[in-house]
Amino acid sequence: MATTRASAHAAAPAGTGTGKYVALGDSYAAGAGVPAQSAGLCLRSDHNYGHLVAAALSPSSYMDKTCAGAKVRALTTSQTDVGIVVNGPQLDAVTPDTSLVTLTLGGNDLGTSDVGFVDVVVACSALAVTGPFGSPCRDFYGDTLSKRLDSAAGQLADGLRKLSAKAPQAKVVVVGYPSVLPDDPTKCFGKMPVTTGDLRFLRSVLGELNDKVAKTTAAAGATYVDTLGPTKGHDSCSASPWIEGLLPTSPAAPLHPNAVGERAMAQAVLKALGR
Numbered sequence: 001m002a003t004t005r006a007s008a009h010a011a012a013p014a015g016t017g018t019g020k021y022v023a024l025g026d027s028y029a030a031g032a033g034v035p036a037q038s039a040g041l042c043l044r045s046d047h048n049y050g051h052l053v054a055a056a057l058s059p060s061s062y063m064d065k066t067c068a069g070a071k072v073r074a075l076t077t078s079q080t081d082v083g084i085v086v087n088g089p090q091l092d093a094v095t096p097d098t099s100l101v102t103l104t105l106g107g108n109d110l111g112t113s114d115v116g117f118v119d120v121v122v123a124c125s126a127l128a129v130t131g132p133f134g135s136p137c138r139d140f141y142g143d144t145l146s147k148r149l150d151s152a153a154g155q156l157a158d159g160l161r162k163l164s165a166k167a168p169q170a171k172v173v174v175v176g177y178p179s180v181l182p183d184d185p186t187k188c189f190g191k192m193p194v195t196t197g198d199l200r201f202l203r204s205v206l207g208e209l210n211d212k213v214a215k216t217t218a219a220a221g222a223t224y225v226d227t228l229g230p231t232k233g234h235d236s237c238s239a240s241p242w243i244e245g246l247l248p249t250s251p252a253a254p255l256h257p258n259a260v261g262e263r264a265m266a267q268a269v270l271k272a273l274g275r
Contacts, residue, residue, distance in 0.1 A: 019099030021059035023050030024075065024090045026116075027068035028177060029104040031262050032253035033244075041086045042067035047259050049175070050102055052266035056275060059100065065090045068253070069114030072105045072152045075159035081114075091163055098167040102269060104175045105159075106213050109152035110145055110205065117180070117206070118255050120145065121246065124202060125193040135197030145205050153212045160220035172222035173269060176210045178231035180243050180255055188237040191245055225272045227265045234261070 023029060030039075031048030038044050044064055045051070054062040067087040070079055079087040094101060111119030124137035131139075163172060182188065185199035194202065210228060217224040234242035242261035244252040252258040257265060 019059060020061045020063070020095070020097050021050075021054055021057065021100040021102075022093045022098050023048075023054075023062070023064045023066055024093070024101060024103035025050075025066045025105050025175070026070040026074075026108050027066075027253055027256055028107065028265075029102070029175065030064075030066035030068050031259075032068040032256055033248065033251050034257070034259050034262055035251050039064075039067070039087075041069070041081055043253070045259075045262070047262055049262045049266040049269060052263060053102065053269050053273075056266070056270055057100070057273075063093045065093045069108060070105065071108045071114070071116075072155040072159060075103075075105070075155075076162065091159070091166060094163055094166045094170070096167055096169075098170045100171050100173070100273075101163060101167065102173045102175055104177070105156060106149070106152050106209055107177055109148055109155075110209065117209075118253075120205070121192075121194065121202065121255060124195075124198045125246075128193055128195050128198065132195055133197075135195060135201055137194070137198040138201040146208060149205075149209055149212050153216045156213065156216045157220060160216070160222055164220070171273075172220070173225055173272060174213060174217040174222055175225045175265060175269060176213055176227050177206060178227045178243055178257055178261060178265065179229075179233075179235045180206055182235045182237050183232075187235075191237045193246075223272055225268050227268050230264050230268045231257075231261060234264075 031045030032043040034045035034047050036046050075091050076089050078085045108116030110116045113119045127136040130136045181203045185196045214224040231242050236243045236245040243257050246254045250258040
């Protein structure tokens with residue numbers, strides 16, 4: 001995965017987070033699969049990084065609008081599943097008195113379904129049998145994923161503008177994605193049914209995702225928090241994973257942070273806030 005070009009910006013003032021705090025985002029922010037779960041199909045955990053940050057900051061109020069399957073458009077449109085509204089527009093939770101907002105979004109925009117990057121990995125696994133010594137998944141997708149990320153970045157920029165308009169005084173913290181895959185793809189041998197070449201491709205896609213989210217965040221004047229660095233060495237193929245594999249061994253969704261991973265993400269956010 002390419003190293004993201006932007007890291008956490010200047011720390012927030014010491015008082016940030018003591019007013020209303022709103023957590024937005026997808027399954028990585030929701031803590032999908034991490035006990036204890038609530039909110040139905042949104043799969044929110046009471047140990048996701050938002051809850052952990054709130055516990056450390058003791059804000060006057062905390063609202064968790066994160067939801068598994070959320071794409072960037074979920075900021076402004078209702079999220080549905082088989083025609084049923086799962087979660088209303090996430091920005092509806094942001095009000096003028098909001099002092100802190102955290103969000104993680106963009107990963108689900110990689111896929112055609114609501115499982116995003118996992119959807120892509122499953123496709124790569126199926127394609128591996130067609131070219132076990134090559135990069136059949138990279139050949140299949142070409143620049144499609146990059147174009148999807150460009151579109152998502154544009155939507156994120158628009159969402160951040162609308163967020164700032166709703167809560168002009170809020171500290172906005174955009175949290176990047178952790179180290180899902182290792183630098184060395186051979187460490188996934190026997191653990192992930194994807195070719196070595198395509199593991200490099202997938203890692204580059206995740207790097208591009210973080211880079212584009214970081215650039216969009218910086219352009220909006222918000223704070224980007226890198227979680228790739230803090231979780232390096234604890235990827236889904238490591239001996240001590242903070243991000244689970246395709247077949248999780250700890251409570252978490254496939255290729256998502258477990259409880260330790262959510263805690264590492266929370267610590268990265270708190271560090272960026274000067275805590």
